[in-house]
Amino acid sequence: MDERELVVVGGGPAGMAAALAAGAAGVKDILLLERDQHLGGILNQCIHPGFGLHRFKEELTGPEYADRFVKQVTKTPSIEVSLRSFVVKLTSNMKISYLRPGALEEVQAKSVILATGCRERTREMIPIPGTRPSGIYPAGLAQKMINMEGWIPGKEAVIVGSGDIGLIMARRMALEGMKVKAVIEIQKQSRGLARNVAQCLDDYGIPLYLSHKIARIEGADRVEKVVVAAVDDAFCEKPGTRFELSCDTVLISVGLIPENELLEMAGAQVDRKTNTPVAAEVNRTSIRGMFACGNACKVYDLVDSVTRDSEKAGQMAAQFLKEGK
Amino acid sequence: MSRKLICIECPQGCSLEVALEGNKVVSVTGNTCPRGDKYARSEIENPVRTFTSSVLAEELDIKMLPVRTSGPIPKAGLLPAMREVKKILVSAPVETGAVLAENFMGTGVNLVACRPANKPPME
């Protein structure tokens, strides 16, 4: 079996920062596993600007931010990158099994950093009553379709939830020639940043309905319309406030959930409500020598903060390897 | 006369109050750094945005290449810029920062690649 000092799972901003920091702190033998065919993770589809103001004192797009780290990773001899590599098993004593086209690999690590990011909350988790036609997308999936594949999902869209991804997608769809009818937010204020409400909605005349919810989705094969209603402080529908918006596309942007299924598989404690590792300190888990960083550890607003904290995770792993703590 | 703006220069999103005389900015308050002042003046007098999009790639390891303008362009130019980028096809490898269109649409800034694109790996 292959043996490694450190295996980092996930080649997004968190995994790259952790691997680089561990390398800088003297770890000589790092394997970075990425399931996609490129490093960069979710940044690859975040083609809008707004990244790097803290880290680089300039405003970069997601791919530009990622590229700065990819270039460093590529020229760091202590980091070996394995792409299209999907971890299927992790044990508490840090044995890792991963699949890649053509092989099932097994590695024994001395330390593991999980930088597995997060997934989107779905329609099913809210849940929204009504039919289940096509045309309902998690906002991040729509972002990938439009920005990375050039696939425009529909003509008229309504966005559920005012998270940053939803706001940014409102602007993207408007730029791509779609009519964005509304953003519907059940809370009293936007969940996304004020600047995103200004530059993504106000710039394009897209209305934001606060304290409103989608009461129903309608449409047999493809979405035909949504029924919107105002809610009270307890998020219950106010009678007599229903109105309809016709649309063929609904984007769901109602938050993110850390992906810690591997950590759970290894037997570490994971909070059932937040799906985050249970530990005394950021980046640590309940298993010694196993760390979690970036959005897998907690959902961050800014990638700059992900980089900063993930570098600490890399240093913690290096210290663990050196001193056993 | 005054106008309220949200500063979009950084994630903090300061609420700005701009005092106006006609179309001229007299003063800006509410900003926590000089960039807010600059943003407010620009937003009133000549609103600009950095334009980002993606362009089609052909026979490369990505299907769409993310692009941006190297500096802000007039806000009114965003939709025309979208029409313009849809005409572009990248078929040779590029590096981050490679200029795809010089003086993009006469704005004085370039349209540049936001990441490398390479020949696809051999299967």
Place this chain on the structure above:
Amino acid sequence: MYHNYELMPTIERYDAIIVGAGVTGAAIARELSKYKLRVLLLEKEAEPAFGVSKSNSGIIHAGTQNHPDSLKGRLCVAGNKLIREISAELGVHFVEVGQLIVVFDEADVAELDRIKREGEELGIKDMQIVRRDWLSLYEPNLGSEIVAALYVPSAGIISPYRLVYDLTENAVKNGVVLKTSHRVAGIRRLSGGPYRFEVEAAGSKYQTRFLINAAGLFADKVSAMVGVTDFKITPRKGEEYLLDKKREHIANHLVFPLPTPTSKGILIIKTSDGNPMIGPTARDTGDRSDLATTEEGLNEVLAGARRMMPSIERGDIIAYFAGLRPAAGKDFIIRHETAVPGFVNVAGIQSPGLTAAPAIATMVVGILHGNGLVLTPKKNFHSTREKTTHLFEIPLSKTRELIQKDPSYGDIVCRCEMVSAKEIREAIRRGARTMDGIKFRTRAQAGRCHGGFCTTRIMKIMQEELGMTVEEITKRGEGSELVREERRHG
């Protein structure tokens, strides 16, 4: 007028046409494919199993809670035996998990005794009343208020859509012609010749000697096309909610409450995919397309399930859907219509229709034979089918062997359910034409992220395998396209 003989449309002729490729129609098709017959299976949806069958909960009932004189009771008990044989032949995963009917009140134990007696009359074996100590040992997550249960060991679970796909695939391998996206628009009775019906579907005409109506929710409409109007389908909606696979072992058996006169109640259902399911509701609806889930339905299901297992939480739910039961009175309607010789109705096949399907098929073939269909067994009938590989079902050591044979088993597309590119391509080669078809066959997109990660990759594989444009890809058939427009050059 066709002056050129070559241009005259030829009318395809069959010995038997089956309307509807749900589990009933698929089982009948597969049974008929054992004989030297020309058989056509017509399905209005883009793929088999897209009607009533896709929302089936996958329970293979033992046969309890049916009247001993009913078709339902008799065919359910017979089907429970046959399904084991069929699943072994077709390589469908059947697990005999057993069923518990639980009671909260000592006074209700008498009712369990009655269900047991009736079941024994039907021939159901090895049932026993179990008490709290047994339950604490073998079903530890049950609520503490439950005092006893009837344990029915012969109940099991199967994947309803994979059963339909595998039955259909095997029927087609044995010569049955399957036509999807073929909604029956009209039926004309012919006189004078051996061909007694002309069926019009998707702009073509098909003649047949025997016509079998297994049209599910639309069985009364199809029957009315030949003038038989003495039954009506009343869709009864059931909402079901799927829990995260992490809760796979919350229950070890199918857990039922004591049934009410109209319904089996809210159940906790193990599924062959791992995700436990809770539901279904039971509400009559006048609308055959009403597949909407409701807030009331969710609350009813959660309350019902939590009454039996209090540790189930709302946050465990990762998916939900509604299905319609094609109810036509109390019992199944399976009969040759003497007023319309050659026409067989197989209608009102609601629960336990999935279990009963193989027995229904045998019965229908018997009816056809009794009414003049000659059954000559084929010598070269292929009774088995190569089992579909699912990485999530096999140990890693086996995965390693598979990857050595085909590297694309190591190319993971769906991360939540661990589905490889090889499995997606295989599903397409075996007939998947839509995103839902791929989901039902492989489980890709069925996990906790709902396709957030794998949708685009699956769409690309579909394009490669089927040569479609991305705009042609649908969720479940025409009208459910996913992409309006792809950026293209020039």
